[in-house]
Amino acid sequence: MSTDNLIKMVNQIAQYFSSEPDQHAAVLGVRNHLQMFWTPGMRKELLAWQTEHHGADMHPLxxxxxxxxGWGT
Incomplete structure (x- = not known):
C-alpha cells in the first residue's frame, strides 16, 4: 500500500477520534484502531515515514x- 494512502487513512481515523474530549483517550483510540485493524507492515511503514518526515501531513492525534x-521495537 502506498504511504500516501496510509497517511490519508490514519488522518481519517484521527479525525474520527478528535471529537473525544479526553486527549489521552483519543490518542489511545487511534493507537488501538491501528493495532487491531492494520497489519504490522502497514504500521511499520507509517512509523518509518513519520520518523523520516517528522509527521508532516499527519493529524496531531x-x-x-x-x-x-513502540512499533519500531
Missing amino acids: AQEAVSGA
Whole structure:
C-alpha cells in the first residue's frame, strides 16, 4: 500500500477520534484502531515515514499515537 494512502487513512481515523474530549483517550483510540485493524507492515511503514518526515501531513492525534506506539521495537 502506498504511504500516501496510509497517511490519508490514519488522518481519517484521527479525525474520527478528535471529537473525544479526553486527549489521552483519543490518542489511545487511534493507537488501538491501528493495532487491531492494520497489519504490522502497514504500521511499520507509517512509523518509518513519520520518523523520516517528522509527521508532516499527519493529524496531531495520529502523530502522537504512532510515535508512542513502540512499533519500531
